Amino acid sequence: MAASMRLLARRVLRLSNRNVTASAAGVSCPSCRCYSDAAEDRSTHFGFETVPEEEKAKRVYKVFENVAEKYDVMNDAMSLGVHRLWKDMLLHVMHPQPGARLLDVAGGTGDIAFRFRDYIHSQQERQKRRAVRSSQSLSWQDISNKYPSEDRPHESMAVVCDINKEMLNVGKKRADRMGITSGLSWVVGDAEELPFDDDQFDIYTIAFGIRNVTHVDQALQEALRVLKPGGRFMCLEFSKVTNPVLASLYDAYSFQVIPVLGEVIAGDWKSYQYLVESIRKFPDQEEFKGMIEDAGFYCVRYYNLTGGVVALHSGFKL
Amino acid sequence: MKTKLLHCCSERTSRPLLLLFTSLKHFRLFDYPPRKRYTTRHDACALRLAMWLRPCQTLRRNQRHFTLISKVCVRQLHTSRADLTHGCYDGLYPGHIHTTPFQKALLAVGSGVAALQDPYRHDMVAVLGETTGHFALVKLRDRMRNDPEGYTILTERPRIRLSTLDQKKMASLPDGSFGREYLRFLEDNKVTPDSRADVKFVDDDELAYVMLRYREVHDLLHTLLGMPTNMLGEVAVKWFEAAQTGLPMCALGAVLGPLRLNASRLESLFTSLGPWAVQNGRRARCVLSVFYERRWEQNLEDLRQELNIEPPPAILGATKGTST
Numbered sequence: 001m002a003a004s005m006r007l008l009a010r011r012v013l014r015l016s017n018r019n020v021t022a023s024a025a026g027v028s029c030p031s032c033r034c035y036s037d038a039a040e041d042r043s044t045h046f047g048f049e050t051v052p053e054e055e056k057a058k059r060v061y062k063v064f065e066n067v068a069e070k071y072d073v074m075n076d077a078m079s080l081g082v083h084r085l086w087k088d089m090l091l092h093v094m095h096p097q098p099g100a101r102l103l104d105v106a107g108g109t110g111d112i113a114f115r116f117r118d119y120i121h122s123q124q125e126r127q128k129r130r131a132v133r134s135s136q137s138l139s140w141q142d143i144s145n146k147y148p149s150e151d152r153p154h155e156s157m158a159v160v161c162d163i164n165k166e167m168l169n170v171g172k173k174r175a176d177r178m179g180i181t182s183g184l185s186w187v188v189g190d191a192e193e194l195p196f197d198d199d200q201f202d203i204y205t206i207a208f209g210i211r212n213v214t215h216v217d218q219a220l221q222e223a224l225r226v227l228k229p230g231g232r233f234m235c236l237e238f239s240k241v242t243n244p245v246l247a248s249l250y251d252a253y254s255f256q257v258i259p260v261l262g263e264v265i266a267g268d269w270k271s272y273q274y275l276v277e278s279i280r281k282f283p284d285q286e287e288f289k290g291m292i293e294d295a296g297f298y299c300v301r302y303y304n305l306t307g308g309v310v311a312l313h314s315g316f317k318l
Numbered sequence: 319m320k321t322k323l324l325h326c327c328s329e330r331t332s333r334p335l336l337l338l339f340t341s342l343k344h345f346r347l348f349d350y351p352p353r354k355r356y357t358t359r360h361d362a363c364a365l366r367l368a369m370w371l372r373p374c375q376t377l378r379r380n381q382r383h384f385t386l387i388s389k390v391c392v393r394q395l396h397t398s399r400a401d402l403t404h405g406c407y408d409g410l411y412p413g414h415i416h417t418t419p420f421q422k423a424l425l426a427v428g429s430g431v432a433a434l435q436d437p438y439r440h441d442m443v444a445v446l447g448e449t450t451g452h453f454a455l456v457k458l459r460d461r462m463r464n465d466p467e468g469y470t471i472l473t474e475r476p477r478i479r480l481s482t483l484d485q486k487k488m489a490s491l492p493d494g495s496f497g498r499e500y501l502r503f504l505e506d507n508k509v510t511p512d513s514r515a516d517v518k519f520v521d522d523d524e525l526a527y528v529m530l531r532y533r534e535v536h537d538l539l540h541t542l543l544g545m546p547t548n549m550l551g552e553v554a555v556k557w558f559e560a561a562q563t564g565l566p567m568c569a570l571g572a573v574l575g576p577l578r579l580n581a582s583r584l585e586s587l588f589t590s591l592g593p594w595a596v597q598n599g600r601r602a603r604c605v606l607s608v609f610y611e612r613r614w615e616q617n618l619e620d621l622r623q624e625l626n627i628e629p630p631p632a633i634l635g636a637t638k639g640t641s642t
Contacts, residue, residue, distance in 0.1 A: 256418065259421070264425070267439075
């Protein structure tokens with residue numbers, strides 16, 4: 001008897017809750033009753049707009065398709081060249097050694113991959129110089145024994161993965177112009193569902209791309225999956241500026257100047273409006289650090305660059 | 319580096335800087351024109367669509383009217399990606415982008431530089447015209463309002479598009495008629511009326527329509543004035559437009575265009591073509607106030623007389639090729 005009463009009470013409560021929510025929905029949009037199913041679909045942010053989740057990926061694709069040709073020029077114009085320093089800092093913190101395998105997701109035009117190659121080459125030069133220096137006090141027999149070891153093939157490899165073919169095309173053209181023939185590959189793929197096996201890469205980077213992903217937690221899970229144990233996850237992304245003066249200057253610059261630059265240089269206002277709005281919607285340094293830790297990375301830390309305009313997050317798969 | 323930055327932004331320096339910022343805000347240089355932020359595109363689109371369909375003055379600026387419209391059941395359009403063409407847009411008219419005075423100034427300077435560097439960037443010329451032409455557009459709109467035919471145009475808002483032109487009918491018109499000559503002009507110069515850029519930065523839908531009408535009438539002006547689309551012809555039309563409309567962009571084009579002409583064409587410009595264009599621009603009836611879409615059958619000479627435009631002087635060797 002008591003059980004059935006409780007069941008009845010629970011059913012009544014459930015019904016009353018449904019009525020309350022239905023009436024609330026009814027009050028807020030009287031002419032939009034046909035969109036009750038739209039309200040049940042999950043929605044996310046596209047800049048300051050709210051859009052259904054399926055639509056966000058399509059719209060982001062369209063944005064980058066439009067800006068691909070002028071992407072590098074616009075980066076230089078908008079950041080006054082400082083983005084090069086941020087990317088150099090990423091490589092410096094990464095400190096990759098010859099033999100490392102890099103996966104650069106949302107790598108589009110290949111900035112990180114090219115820098116990775118240059119860094120590895122300079123490391124190899126350094127190692128050769130060190131070997132030569134150490135071998136200068138050896139006898140001629142020992143020196144001749146060392147010669148065959150120079151033929152060791154370059155094992156380091158950079159894979160650039162991007163969901164947008166236009167951005168990859170621009171990157172490939174740049175590689176051709178620089179005369180790069182090996183050590184680099186270009187793969188079309190979605191950060192939320194990478195086309196790679198588990199435990200493949202030593203380093204996973206995503207530079208200024210993760211805020212465009214619809215499900216950031218899924219992208220982090222995939223990053224954990226494709227990294228080797230001991231592998232490093234590194235993410236460069238725009239973040240919250242702590243200093244209030246710098247924050248107002250930065251906001252004013254972002255919203256007043258950047259769309260104008262987009263219109264004048266690339267002929268596209270709306271894409272750059274989306275870009276600055278998406279920066280505001282992305283979680284701040286601490287929150288993102290928490291998300292990386294939730295995904296299963298250890299020793300997560302972040303470095304603030306340019307007063308917090310850009311944050312470099314790093315975590316390890318252990 | 320970090321400590322240095324912190325030191326610079328200590329209490330003593332950040333307070334004056336903050337004060338400077340708040341005082342700048344008083345000038346409203348960085349304020350957007352008042353508008354409501356919508357949380358869903360559907361509501362925003364429906365409300366803006368209602369605005370654009372009614373060329374009504376009362377709904378132009380006051381955002382509180384949106385709540386009135388929201389009570390009316392507006393048919394929702396399917397929101398696809400193309401938010402500019404299907405009537406789903408965020409602004410006073412399709413393609414409108416809200417800008418602050420500071421942004422308009424920056425756009426004017428930037429587009430001016432870009433247009434000078436690359437004259438083929440027609441979108442930059444268009445942006446320059448929109449950001450600098452507010453007062454000229456107001457004067458033009460008032461001129462149109464005072465003219466009965468112009469007033470009809472402002473209320474009906476016709477558009478000149480290839481799809482709205484009945485090309486077969488126009489081809490069958492007699493030679494010398496306005497429609498036939500216009501079609502001949504389009505074919506000879508291989509241009510189309512659909513290549514005009516959308517208006518983006520004018521903060522009033524009626525003025526935006528005036529700007530659009532000005533762009534669409536440009537080709538018709540070539541026919542009316544009998545000018546080809548080479549550099550000399552374009553400069554002559556620009557002089558006429560500058561004299562008629564007073565748009566700063568036309569004036570800039572009129573001043574800088576001749577720099578790209580060779581000596582003989584410059585001579586013909588300054589001696590015969592230029593003075594003719596300026597005089598006619600001053601005394602002709604407002605060319606935007608003419609309902610061209612209803613005058614295809616009219617004889618071109620009659621139309622010129624009605625508009626108070628003299629026939630053009632002969633241009634030496636200016637029919638073919640450009641002089642860039």
